[in-house]
Amino acid sequence: MLLHKRNLCAPALALFAVSSLVASAHDADQTLIITSSNQTQNELLVYDNAGHLLQSLPTQGAGGVGGNAGGIAATRRLVAVVNFSSQSVSIFGVRERGLDLLQKIEPASKPVSVAFGDDHLYILGDTSVESHWISESHISHHADGVSNLLKADGSAAQVGVLPGELIITEKSNVIETVKLAGDGAVDGPATLVSNIPTNVDTPFGLITRGDNAYVTIAHANETSLVRDDRVLTTTGSGTQKSPCWLALEGPFLFSSNSPSLSISRYAVYGQHVVLDNEVAARLAGAPTDIAAVHGLLAVLDGSGHLSIFNVDEDGDLTLAAAPQVGSVANGVVIVHRER
Secondary structure, eight states, X not given: OOOSSOOSOOOOOOSOOOOEEOSOOSOTTOEEEEEEOOSSSOEEEEEETTSOEEEEEEOSSOOOOOSOSOSEEEOSSEEEEEETTTTEEEEEEEETTEEEEEEEEOOSSOEEEEEEOSSXXXXXXXXXXXXXXXXXXXXXXXXXXXXEOSSOXXXXXXXXXXXXXXXXXXXXXXEXXXXXXXXXXXXXXXXXXXXXXXXXXXXXXXXXXXXXXXXXXXXXXXXXXEXXXXXXXXXXXXXXXXXXXXXXXXXXXXXXXXXXXXXXXXXXXXXXXXXXXXXXXXOSSOEEXXXXXXXXXXXXXXXXXXXXXXXXXTOOEEEEEOOBOOTTOEEEEEEEOOO
16 A cells, blocks of 8 residues: 555556457457456556456556546557556557557656557656656657646645646655646646535545536545646545545536545536435445446455446446456546547
């Protein structure tokens, strides 16, 4: 684990990689749910929305990350996954026939979280955050901007992208932003967000949309809305403890609550974050990451399951599949692969 205190939330390569193709894609417009084994010999694990394993691909790096979210990020063409112990990020291309390993990047510090912007990949390490320019399906090996974190004590949790800046959580009670230059490169020092609640205790996960960032304050059992470098509002999690990681789907915000083994649903609009359903679903283990898009929600948990839910127009969750992926698996994204 990256934490120094107990927490409740659990060189360039050839342009191809050896993959173990376990099952073929059903069609070219398939939805893929992707996680990583996070083992010493890390692997990217690719599933369909029925929970069938389609591919298992070596990242050619070592896993070992924990206490973070966003360990995998994706566009329609690219997937990035962190290799914490070997201090690298592996980049895969999304093809009609499947995924291929394209390259590895070596960031300035051990990576815990990644996020894509329009023309950049952003890598959050345990002491720094950096930007790498994207040209079609190639990502520059050299960072075009690097900034040190405010605490830089190994408690970095997640990075997200907002217009003109990044937002970052460090579990040692820091929510910070880093400005971006006009071309999207990291440009300037990290700055503490204002109006952070006085009872702040362990900021963990976040999700961004437009100008808004939703950030969990896990051990205070709260979720905050951040806009324009300021906390605007904070909402409690009711009976559910330690909301850790977040996902947005339409007007609904979903939190995975690690010690409560549950998912909660919030309605979000304007400056409002309203707890709508304290227990939208229960899980077999403590959740470690969550993702949602286009009517699907996927959650990793400490029992080793990747639970895949359908989300209806009312935000209700129906379990579709729960394949076993391993108890230390880390990161989850949903990708719609198109022809």
